[in-house]
Amino acid sequence: MNIVFLRRLQKQIFILSLTFAATFCALAQANQTPSFEAVYKLLQENVTGLSSEELNAAVLRGLLSELEGQVSLVTNAAAEVSAGSNLVSKTAIFEKSFAYLRIARIESGLSEKIAEQYKQLTGTNKFKGVILDLRFAAGDDYSAAAKTADLFISTEQPLIHWGENSLSASAKTMAISVPCAILINSRTRGAAEALAAALRETRVGLLIGANTAGQASVFKEFPFADGQVLRIASSPVKVGKNKVLDANGLKPDIQLEISLANERAYLQDPYQIISRPVDQVSLTLNTNETPSIEPNRPRINEAELVRRKREGLSTDEEFLDQQPGNAVEIRVIRDPALARALDLLKGLALIKANRGI
Template sequence: MRKFIFIILLITSINIVSAQDTRIEQPVNNFEKLWNEFNARYASFKIKNINWSEIYKKYRPLINENTTNDSLFKVCNKMLLELKDGHVNLIHYGKKGKVINKASDGSSSKFLKKFPLSKEEKPNIYQLLKTTDKTLKDKGFSIVGVSKKGSMEYAISKDYGYLRILSMGNLSISDYRKHVDKAVNAFENLKGVIIDIRFNGGGDDKTSFEIASRFTDKKRIVLYKRERKKGTSEFKKLETKHLKPSGKKQFTKPIIILTSDLTASAAEVFTMIMKELPYVTIVGDHTNGIFSDMYDFKLPNGWLATLSHQQYFSSEMKNFESIGIEPDIKLLNEPQNIIDKIDPLIGKGIEELKKTTANN
């Protein structure tokens, strides 16, 4: 399979990128706005066992009317890190929209620690992708389709299909629709399919539903969601989300979903949706645990902040926020896989498909 470029939308454990900003711009007012907006809208204090009032007592004394932008940013960043939420961000823009400071989002991915995004580090995520490609080739797979920007790639062997989705937001809905329809058409006469979202940091829930609609056999409830009412501990009415077949063809034979703790946001929504299908098995690691859409707002000094203001539930009303969705079969990639030039999750996926399709 060919070499391609991909974008991971989940940014994890970023170091603060800093340029000196010693200006003083109403630091107390900005801190109060940030804390109050989270206090009024953030949806997961209880789930995370966070007392936001105690957090205020911890960090508010560190700010006074003479606090510089640099110092304010560092304090605010530390405060937000308490939430350990990949959808929580604080961004300080400079001239011409250039980012001066970007706070760490507080989420952590063991997968990215093992396989960093930097090509300078060894091993890295690109080497793992090459290992995956080699394993597929060794197992008799050949590439048959690639989307624009490499966001979606699919391959087939004699009996099985493989679909890699690297982002839920890098293409238009119409492009995703076009490419998943091509993939499903290529898979039509195969016995089973592996869908690989280990490298997928999210995007748009609409994409998740659009892709999943090509793999469902009937209309069913797949999740519920609700939004916190601003300034109260109550939530708005629970929304019921259905998945129903869409497109000319659907693939409803055995499916293996490959996940990692880098699988996040809209990719987790996809996992939650697909988990409802009786012919789906999840192999890999638990997902990242950030489901909510991001609510964004600006501070008086122009900084941009984002927070999680929703809660997502499975059809059984289980909330996976901050814990992620556990796989049916736990199996992790390790740096040794690159040395051995074998991706064990591909092997396990094929093994499980053989078990479920033995009589077909």
């Protein structure tokens, strides 16, 4: 980096630090908070090489960041990405007994899409549980969230109330009535939070993961001439019997600490090994020998590839020699949230079987 530039930058930082130190000391003595106008003027007068447009943009980013959850600016690019995204981004079957559906966005048509995907997954399988993955899911269509929750409820009861609108579950005999595990994280936002909360309030399932974003609100929209839209939260969303979803977000029933980077990686492949993972669950058959993997990887034909993708299996995993007398290794689920969900559902299935339910 240019030495002259570094020296100029150091000088600017030094001058700014002195100026702000003097200002804040004076204000602290007076027990006051610095006004926006005073700080903005200091920035204008002391930061060189920064245009008014750049300063305004920086101030706007700061405001949006500080008020995240209450205020957002929807750009044209963000709207295009939203419109082009799949509502259900992945489906799979684990251990031939547990359906998995990853929801990308809560928008109109989601309930129909889930019903369709679940029917396709069912086939000849008799599921013992369902995993709904709402990690990184967003959206602001609370009607779509309520209709999706309604798929899992057989009796009439209130689901979601937003603004002047509300939707309740209807009595039905064709509801998805198996136990449900809902995966959430700090990027589960808006209508996805309402969906998760409604499913827990109606005792459909438990929440696994980390606290959600706390952005379930009804928003007023203020469009600008360039197509961008400023969205400001105007009223909270309620679930069940008027339980308010506040800015603290939903607290999961089973709390996990996983970095967002690791979670994104696990979404790509829940079996992959990540250096220094926060947690992992090993599912291995008890045998007297140490599991071993043959060094040469056989070719996977198209039919096998389709089957492995449908069952949520890694397509680049090596096949194991399963001749009698050899150890058999079941794949290791290294995604902590998914592993916990499977453990929960398997435990519930075992209890039901023992009770003859």
